[in-house]
Amino acid sequence: MHKKFVSFFHNNIKTSLQNAIFDIQINKLEYQMTMMPELPIYAKLKTFLKQRDICLNTYDIPTVKPPYRNIHIDLPYPLPSSFPVWKIxxxxxxxxxxxxxxxxxVNPFNYMKIFHHFFIKxxxxxxxxxDNKKYFKFRFPKLSRGINTRPKKFKDKKFLTLINSNKLPFCPFKPLSFFGKELYSERIKAIEFFEQNTPEKFFLYGKGWNKPKKYNVKEKILGFKKYSTYKGEFVDKIELLSNFKYCLCFENLTNVNGYITEKIFDCFKARCVPIYWGAENIEKYIPKDCFIDFRDFKDFKKLLAFLDSIDETKYNSYIKNIEMLLTDKNFIESWFEDGFVKFFLEDVLEIK
Structure with missing residues (x-):
């Protein structure tokens, strides 16, 4: 096989250039700062492709011959700093x-068909x-790290957590979002309900809850709301989750099918039961007996009553179902990094 060169564009991460995104140590630091779940996978992807005589580099690295493919992770925002990428x-x-x-x-430009003319897939x-012609399905790559976490005893776990950064979509992007319903505001409603009704059993973690939101001028001028249940940032999400029975697991978006990020999988790895709201067809991908579907409840009050009614036997049945799912070879192949690197080679690059 002749060596192929592939250019990689992670278009909205400033620190990805000069192959930094493939550097394990830089990657770990960036992951801790951004909590972007796929970042540690890229070093593995580069090694996997190198073993098959495919050289994967960020686009600013010179190569001895033109690249076979240009892989873009998200379209770049239309900023002056992105003009060189747009030219390519x-x-x-x-x-x-x-x-x-x-x-x-978050990025409406990804979904503007006027730009899709400039991509083969x-x-x-x-x-x-x-449609499997121009548009193809892919699943967010998940890290297998932590997948063998041992479950803690029911009596030793705290009740409920929510782990998310405190951020809202950039306001000018909202009118450009063509479909789906954002769930950022629903997380706030959840926090406020549990803070008011069961503050001793609810724990909030994540970046930015102790300062104004990035794009919120009102909060910067008038001040921001402080939550007594906020416990700070964290280092190891899986370890943190393993200390809780339940986690509010709201995606950034609902009213669409198939949009499933790392959130529910992090809960599974930690043996924490997720309370999920996001993909409309979640049961197509995840068995219903592995999670609590928030849509089954009229409001947070009904949800809380249900959680309080779950005894140790019922709870452990969720954990047993989760552990069975994590031993399913097809499930792991579909969602975790080993499957992703093969998918990248065989489907994205079309190299068998």
């Missing part, structure tokens, strides 16, 4: 492949867009 997108349309990681509420997790 516009001029090398027969080499470009787009993987849409961010939902429309577009990969999306949103099922409604898939």
């Amino acid at each position: 997108i516009l001029s090398e349309r027969k080499k470009n492949i787009l993987l849409c990681y961010e939902p429309p509420i 577009i990969y999306t997790c949103i099922d409604e867009l898939v």
